[in-house]
Amino acid sequence: MRAVEIFAGAGGLALGVSQAGFSHDAVIEVDRHACATIKANQVQKIRPVIDWPLFEQDVSRFDFSTIQEGLDLLCGGPPCQPFSLAGKSLGHSDARNMFPATVSVVRQLRPRAFLFENVKGLLRRRLSTYLEYVRLQLSYLDIRQGNGERWEDHLARLERHHTKGAGEEVYRVLVRAINAADYGVPQRRERVFIVGIRSDLGVEWSFPEPTHSQDELLFSKYITADYWERHEISKKSRPTISLTLRRKIEELKHEIQSERKREWLTVRDALKDLPRPERTVSSPPIANHTFIPGARMYVGHTGSVMDEPAKTLKAGDHGVPGGENMLLHPNGKVRYFTVRECARLQTFPDEYEFPGPWSATTRQLGNAVPVLLALVIAGSVKTRLSSVRT
Numbered sequence: 001m002r003a004v005e006i007f008a009g010a011g012g013l014a015l016g017v018s019q020a021g022f023s024h025d026a027v028i029e030v031d032r033h034a035c036a037t038i039k040a041n042q043v044q045k046i047r048p049v050i051d052w053p054l055f056e057q058d059v060s061r062f063d064f065s066t067i068q069e070g071l072d073l074l075c076g077g078p079p080c081q082p083f084s085l086a087g088k089s090l091g092h093s094d095a096r097n098m099f100p101a102t103v104s105v106v107r108q109l110r111p112r113a114f115l116f117e118n119v120k121g122l123l124r125r126r127l128s129t130y131l132e133y134v135r136l137q138l139s140y141l142d143i144r145q146g147n148g149e150r151w152e153d154h155l156a157r158l159e160r161h162h163t164k165g166a167g168e169e170v171y172r173v174l175v176r177a178i179n180a181a182d183y184g185v186p187q188r189r190e191r192v193f194i195v196g197i198r199s200d201l202g203v204e205w206s207f208p209e210p211t212h213s214q215d216e217l218l219f220s221k222y223i224t225a226d227y228w229e230r231h232e233i234s235k236k237s238r239p240t241i242s243l244t245l246r247r248k249i250e251e252l253k254h255e256i257q258s259e260r261k262r263e264w265l266t267v268r269d270a271l272k273d274l275p276r277p278e279r280t281v282s283s284p285p286i287a288n289h290t291f292i293p294g295a296r297m298y299v300g301h302t303g304s305v306m307d308e309p310a311k312t313l314k315a316g317d318h319g320v321p322g323g324e325n326m327l328l329h330p331n332g333k334v335r336y337f338t339v340r341e342c343a344r345l346q347t348f349p350d351e352y353e354f355p356g357p358w359s360a361t362t363r364q365l366g367n368a369v370p371v372l373l374a375l376v377i378a379g380s381v382k383t384r385l386s387s388v389r390t
Contacts, residue, residue, distance in 0.1 A: 001382060004028075004067060006059045006076035006105055007098065010037045010354070010364035011050070012346060013117060016374020017075055018048050020382050025067050027052040028059050033360035040355045047349075060101045064108045071111040072385055073378070077369060078102050078118060099134050106171075107141045112201060113381050114138070116194040117369050120177055123192060129155070131175065131192075136162060138196055139169045171196035174207065178373070182210035184262070185370040186270035187310040187345045193377060197384070205384045208376055215252055216263035221307070222249045231268055237330075239307070267327065268306045270344045277338050287353045288339035288361070295326050295336045303328035304337075310345045313337075315366030325362060339365070347372040 003022035005014045008029040018024065029035050035056040042050050055062060078098040106114055122131045133151060136158040137143075143161055145154040161167060173196040180189040197203045220227040221238075222245075228238055241249070277291040297303065303326035304310040311324040325342065326334045337345070339354050342365040349371070354361040 001072040003073040004071060007078050009367050010034045012368035012371050013075055013077060013374045016371045017378040019375045020379040022073055024052045026055055028055045028062055030058045033356050034364050036356055037354055037364060041352050044351055046351050067109060071109050073113050074109055074111040075115040103137045112198050112385055114196045118192045120190045120192055123177055135173050135175055138171055138173050141170045169199045172199050176207050180370050180373045181264050181309040182212055183373050183376050184212050185347055185372050186265035189312045201388050203384050203388055208380045211261055212264050213261040214264050216261050218249060219252055220263045223253060264309050266307050267304055267310050271341055286340055290338055292336040295334045297334055303334045313342055313366045315363040346370050
């Protein structure tokens with residue numbers, strides 16, 4: 001099946017889509033550092049082999065008439081800064097808002113399905129109306145915004161059309177916030193996914209059920225102790241638990257679970273076979289696994305603990321990552337995650353390398369879609385598309 005990726009970044013979503021079995025007609029990204037990362041990995045031994053036709057240019061200037069008809073999947077991550085909790089959150093009024101360009105690309109290509117990712121901030125009350133506007137535009141592509149028409153007025157027109165039921169939706173669109181940790185990513189990373197299936201296909205689809213759970217991690221730690229034994233953590237080195245957590249564990253002991261999930265993966269799970277960068281020089285060297293000095297804690301930025309999923313990796317303000325990109329040791333000291341460790345937490349394969357300055361690579365990783373999560377969702381879409389013929 002064929003795919004096109006817009007706003008590709010460093011390629012996390014595209015890599016997961018490739019692993020799901022799609023081949024790319026085009027991968028489009030304007031940032032030169034991100035394009036340099038993709039180019040560097042096109043000559044590496046990545047599986048599947050990255051042979052994406054890469055276009056270093058603005059999506060709004062790309063000639064989509066060059067894409068052959070019958071595209072199966074359009075995917076991408078429109079820039080999230082306008083909606084990020086960490087930024088100014090200007091939303092639709094931000095010049096970096098690329099949802100209008102995204103809707104335009106869907107309108108031009110009419111793929112069988114699309115898959116877009118963005119920050120959870122889209123669900124905040126003051127932005128949720130704009131998210132609904134995006135959803136309705138994607139559903140009714142032929143009802144376009146008029147020249148000089150305010151987006152609020154266009155939204156009202158779309159709502160009236162939708163409630164009247166006068167026209168068939170071009171796409172059936174689903175929106176859901178997903179925690180990557182629930183799908184085997186060693187990171188608490190909540191993101192909004194917008195998935196649309198062309199209505200004429202008659203395809204039934206729903207978001208994949210979570211495969212991992214926090215309760216299972218608690219069960220493994222404090223009931224069976226399998227987690228600690230697997231990592232050879234002595235009893236005296238295991239953390240003490242609060243009264244609230246103790247009550248939760250007592251409840252878990254008595255729960256009957258017919259279908260057991262797997263446990264959330266932790267920082268320790270993800271990094272267990274990597275040497276500590278500040279102490280060990282590995283031979284041969286591990287790509288991007290270099291100690292970065294200067295980490296410090298401050299209010300609200302205390303780093304990630306070893307025995308929980310990492311906090312959400314951030315792109316950082318002006319390229320400088322914050323406390324979420326640090327590891328908090330049991331003795332209270334912190335250090336920055338190396339680029340390789342960040343890549344592990346975003347489930348990139350170790351063969352995938354990140355050239356360029358630290359600020360650029362951490363920004364790419366902070367903006368990336370975890371490869372494993374992309375594989376799970378894109379794979380589910382592909383399974384349903386494979387069941388129908390156009």
